Amino acid sequence: SISSVSLQTIGAAFVAKVMSVRSRTVTLGIWDTAGSERYEAMSRIYYRGARAAIVCYDLTDSSSFQRAKFWVNELQNFEESCRIYLCGTKSDLLGEDKKKRGVDFHDVQDYADEIKAELFETSSKTGQSVDELFQKVAEDYVHLTAFQVMTEDEGVNLGRETSPYFYSCCHH
Numbered sequence: 160s161i162s163s164v165s166l167q168t169i170g171a172a173f174v175a176k177v178m179s180v181r182s183r184t185v186t187l188g189i190w191d192t193a194g195s196e197r198y199e200a201m202s203r204i205y206y207r208g209a210r211a212a213i214v215c216y217d218l219t220d221s222s223s224f225q226r227a228k229f230w231v232n233e234l235q236n237f238e239e240s241c242r243i244y245l246c247g248t249k250s251d252l253l254g255e256d257k258k259k260r261g262v263d264f265h266d267v268q269d270y271a272d273e274i275k276a277e278l279f280e281t282s283s284k285t286g287q288s289v290d291e292l293f294q295k296v297a298e299d300y301v302h303l304t305a306f307q308v309m310t311e312d313e314g315v316n317l318g319r320e321t322s323p324y325f326y327s328c329c330h331h
């Protein structure tokens with residue numbers, strides 16, 4: 160729920176989300192890491208080994224986009240095989256008033272192209288594009304894994320219908 164009183168994330172929160180990608184079941188293991196600089200070192204522990212990262216910024220706040228770029232650099236430097244998804248949040252606040260937007264869509268799209276990331280503008284309040292974002296993460300994971308399996312010696316196991324893990328913080 161969206162309220163004026165919210166609790167700051169301390170450390171990280173975990174949730175598992177079961178998704179369906181074509182005939183396959185994929186369980187995303189999602190760590191919501193703290194955005195505060197105070198927990199920066201801790202956040203690194205959680206994204207280690209991650210296959211996907213959703214880097215969020217507030218669409219009404221340009222400084223939050225600068226901060227998002229910091230995390231993109233971190234991921235590029237330390238997690239080469241981690242796909243990056245840029246996620247502008249609070250799209251419900253933009254409405255008709257162009258002045259509310261603090262981060263230009265085309266600027267972010269150019270940046271997303273440069274870093275080979277996908278871009279979504281979402282709202283936790285209305286749910287706009289949230290399902291699409293997670294669906295894309297799951298689909299990309301399945302496609303990428305299939306490609307990796309094909310390049311391995313044993314070939315493709317077409318009989319396997321389920322993929323038990325998306326990623327886990329504890330498995331590398």
Ligand SMILES: Nc1nc2c(ncn2[C@@H]2O[C@H](COP(=O)(O)OP(=O)(O)OP(=O)(O)O)[C@@H](O)[C@H]2O)c(=O)[nH]1
Pocket residue numbers: 160161162163164165166167168169192193194195248249250251252281282283284285
């Ligand atoms: N209008 C609107 N407000 C939102 C939305 N998402 C979050 N908020 C509000 O923004 C504030 C911060 O939201 P959080 O989800 O706690 O932000 P966070 O980045 O996870 O913060 P940390 O826990 O410190 O990492 C809260 O007051 C929320 O109610 C949204 O989609 N629309």
